[in-house]
Amino acid sequence: MSSLSASDALSGHSHAHARAKARRARRAQWQLWCILVVVLGPLVIYPLMRLAALSVTGAHGLTLHAYAAFFGNPETRGVIGTTLGILFASATLASLLGVLIASMLFFKPFPGAKLGTRFLELFVAFPSFLVAFTLIFLYGSQGSVSIGMQKLFGLQAPPLDFLFGIGGVILAEVVFYAPFVVRPTLASFATLDMRLVEAAKSLGADSSMVAFKVILPLAWPGIAAGTILCFLLTLNEFGILLVLGSAHLITLPTAIYSAATVDLDLPAASAGAVAMLAMSLSLYALYRRVNVRAGGRDGR
The missing domain is CATH 1.10.3720.10 (MetI-like)
Known part of the structure; x- marks a missing residue:
């Protein structure tokens, strides 16, 4: 019985550790998306996209x-x-x-x-x-x-x-x-x-x-x-x-x-x-x- 209880406790600890790891991974993903949307989006990505679009846009649409x-x-x-x-x-x-x-x-x-x-x-x-x-x-x-x-x-x-x-x-x-x-x-x-x-x-x-x-x-x-x-x-x-x-x-x-x-x-x-x-x-x-x-x- 004691052996079985120890095994259950170890299994429960493993599941808790896996859930905590998954939560940390999700938190890291949300932080990454937050950086992309709040920081890199308006300061880097959008200006570069506008720069590239301006270089290929003319009075009659796309042009080189x-x-x-x-x-x-x-x-x-x-x-x-x-x-x-x-x-x-x-x-x-x-x-x-x-x-x-x-x-x-x-x-x-x-x-x-x-x-x-x-x-x-x-x-x-x-x-x-x-x-x-x-x-x-x-x-x-x-x-x-x-x-x-x-x-x-x-x-x-x-x-x-x-x-x-x-x-x-x-x-x-x-x-x-x-x-x-x-x-x-x-x-x-x-x-x-x-x-x-x-x-x-x-x-x-x-x-x-x-x-x-x-x-x-x-x-x-x-x-x-x-x-x-x-x-x-x-x-x-x-x-x-x-x-x-x-x-x-x-x-x-x-x-x-x-x-x-x-x-x-x-x-x-x-x-x-x-x-x-x-x-x-x-x-x-x-x-x-x-x-x-x-x-x-x-x-x-």
């Missing part, structure tokens, strides 16, 4: 005229080429610099390395245009460094005059987005089995061989995730372009902005925005796939 007008414009092809050129130059240099900084912080720690890591983590919270203004105050034609060099060497004109153009934009984006690569790279390095590194060194491998034959193959998912994130953020950069981009340096974000605010051509601006959104979502999907392979080691 906005896409044809925007991408059929000969100037747009030059804008896309400029955008991709700045994107690949900035993101590639920022990724290389980020990996180099992470390698120094992890494998060659120095006094103040932890403080430097904390500063880089804080740096990602700064608005991008602040970096652009900082570079202007330092390296602009009237910046402190430029004026100091002019006085030091007795020059007639400031020696530095490159910020307001493609050089300044690339420099600012490299400075701003390199820290975004440092964090996932450091997290990836932290998962390495250092015994493998020591074994490679004991077998006579030099530093470059250890880096490319041991460390890189093991840490590449985190490095790749940081690099793709850098490309994604650089693609959507607007503040630096607005501050440092000259009138002749027009990229896709500034072209969309100009079409919407200057030309008042909202359908054409919507078509460009939808194309940028498609590129951004593609990069984000690739980032998520690589990040999952990295095991979420960037802290996500």
